[in-house]
Amino acid sequence: MSFKKAFGTVLAAFCLLFSPPARAEEWTRKSFLMPKGSFELTGDPARPAMVEFNMSRDSVLQPVKIAPHLYWAITDDLSIGISHATGLCLNGCDKPYNDAGFDLMYYLTGSNKFELDLHAGVPIRSFSPFRMGVQGGVLGRVNIGDITAFVFDPSVYIGFTNRPMGNGQDLNLPFWFYFQATHVVVPFVGSGLGGPFDRFGKEFQMPLEGGILFDVARDVDVGFSLRFHNLIGPHGNGDARSLYFLGRFRF
Numbered sequence: 001m002s003f004k005k006a007f008g009t010v011l012a013a014f015c016l017l018f019s020p021p022a023r024a025e026e027w028t029r030k031s032f033l034m035p036k037g038s039f040e041l042t043g044d045p046a047r048p049a050m051v052e053f054n055m056s057r058d059s060v061l062q063p064v065k066i067a068p069h070l071y072w073a074i075t076d077d078l079s080i081g082i083s084h085a086t087g088l089c090l091n092g093c094d095k096p097y098n099d100a101g102f103d104l105m106y107y108l109t110g111s112n113k114f115e116l117d118l119h120a121g122v123p124i125r126s127f128s129p130f131r132m133g134v135q136g137g138v139l140g141r142v143n144i145g146d147i148t149a150f151v152f153d154p155s156v157y158i159g160f161t162n163r164p165m166g167n168g169q170d171l172n173l174p175f176w177f178y179f180q181a182t183h184v185v186v187p188f189v190g191s192g193l194g195g196p197f198d199r200f201g202k203e204f205q206m207p208l209e210g211g212i213l214f215d216v217a218r219d220v221d222v223g224f225s226l227r228f229h230n231l232i233g234p235h236g237n238g239d240a241r242s243l244y245f246l247g248r249f250r251f
Helices: 003-018 197-203
Strands: 039-042 049-054 064-066 069-073 078-083 088-090 100-110 114-126 131-144 148-152 155-159 169-179 185-196 206-217 220-232 241-250
Touching (some): 069 100, 114 155, 169 197, 185 197, 206 241
Antiparallel strands (some): 039 241, 049 064, 069 078, 155 169, 169 185, 206 220, 220 241
């Protein structure tokens, strides 16, 4: 090989190695849906928590829950998937795996400044005892200015089985504010209201959460958050809290 060819090969390799990666699509502008045929490994679409580490008083790391969601885009407007609320439960659990569900997202309307999707599913909250129901709501994003996105995922759950054992109706109204601080760094805060329909005024919970996401590539996002599950409410305090690993991986 001549000197010129060798030098050219080394120079090309150097440029490939040290050239910056293609800019990822900003988190605050990303659609919850995917192109047809794509797959996604993530958590809840609005806030993709995949692993929960219990950090509550007197029960640190008891348990640890690995609860991934797997979605498949049937069309550009429709994604279906398998979801988990608890998933694989480690360290201090009665059953290591005791829930799963079917999840669906369908595009309703949107633009480059907002998105609104149908978000419904059939969660099995427990295999033993068997607790199944249906859940429906909307999943949305509204962009406020250049860097802020308001994300919401309200839903109603209606239990079908074991209703006398507490599998009744729930109302959940979670929301988050995401801030695109840089092309990569996305801090966020979140809260909401949740509780049983028939005793909502007496038993509602209002969590508070803060975290950060790293929009590291077009199809890879990771991050962490700290959540106080019932900071404000009739029985609110800071004792119940969790640390989460967040992730969204598209293929």
